[in-house]
Amino acid sequence: xxxxxLLIGKTVNKHFVANINDYSERISHYMPFDINVIPEIKNTxxxxxxxQKDREGELILKAIVPSDTVVILDEHGDNFRSVEFATWLQxxxxxxxxxxxxxxxxxxxxxxxxxxxxxxISLSKMTFSHQMVRVVFTEQIYRACTIxxxxxxxxx
Numbered sequence: 556x557x558x559x560x561l562l563i564g565k566t567v568n569k570h571f572v573a574n575i576n577d578y579s580e581r582i583s584h585y586m587p588f589d590i591n592v593i594p595e596i597k598n599t600x601x602x603x604x605x606x607q608k609d610r611e612g613e614l615i616l617k618a619i620v621p622s623d624t625v626v627i628l629d630e631h632g633d634n635f636r637s638v639e640f641a642t643w644l645q646x647x648x649x650x651x652x653x654x655x656x657x658x659x660x661x662x663x664x665x666x667x668x669x670x671x672x673x674x675x676i677s678l679s680k681m682t683f684s685h686q687m688v689r690v691v692f693t694e695q696i697y698r699a700c701t702i703x704x705x706x707x708x709x710x711x
Contacts, residue, residue: 557587563660564595578580585700610667624651632675641702
């Protein structure tokens with residue numbers, strides 16, 4: 556199974572970039588993993604929040620194919636403990652051809668993306684910036700990989 560992290564806009568904080576790159580490299584030792592960045596929409600000051608979500612949604616939908624299993628990171632999604640997420644990920648490895656995790660823009664997702672998504676996952680009941688989520692989630696994917704392999708990174 557190939558896993559893709561689909562992002563709207565590049566990560567701007569150099570420290571976040573370094574962490575994301577580090578975890579991405581680590582994840583790649585366990586499974587095929589890549590990050591696909593959709594360029595930010597220009598002139599968003601002239602758009603309403605809904606218009607921005609709709610345009611980003613169109614770009615997201617163009618980046619996925621019908622056979623993809625699409626999981627959006629959304630505050631209303633399922634919450635997992637790290638061990639539970641590892642179990643969930645392992646099941647997906649056995650059933651999905653390509654697993655695509657999507658981090659939306661600052662206003663979230665369009666209705667079309669919600670309708671296309673196979674599942675929703677929430678990282679926390681707290682709200683994180685869409686930039687911060689990238690670091691937290693790549694770390695959690697790496698953590699899940701180590702849990703699946705029984706390696707000592709995760710302590711419980």
